[in-house]
Amino acid sequence: MDSEDYVELVLTCVERVPPARVTTYGAIAEAVGEVYGGGGPRQVGRVMSQHGGAVPWWRVVHADGSPPTCHDGTARQAYLAEGTPWRPSGRVDMDTAFWRPAPPATMAP
């Protein structure tokens, strides 16, 4: 299991998140960590910072449902376009939109 694999697992989880749904760094870390062992929210964040441009990164939010970092304006547009439950507080409605990522199970037949 290489760090490259970890990246693939994380990106896969993000891609599995359906439209109008979001997940959190911690949830991804938990799902990926199940098959990878170790890992943590920070590692997920690191992966996103480097490879996030290749996936719908706006479907990955903080534990409180607020958008990741900059581009928060862009993220808001994406949520609006996808119909993601938006809260007037300026964050995603976690109770409705939260998606629990499924562990890719190492994807090794």
Added chain:
DNA sequence: AATATGACTGTCT
């Protein structure tokens, strides 16, 4: 090898 850093999270003030 030790220290610093980061797209994190939970708890306390």
Added chain:
DNA sequence: AAGACAGCCATAT
């Protein structure tokens, strides 16, 4: 509600 503090884990210097 917003900021401070402390855990956590992999990389970079």
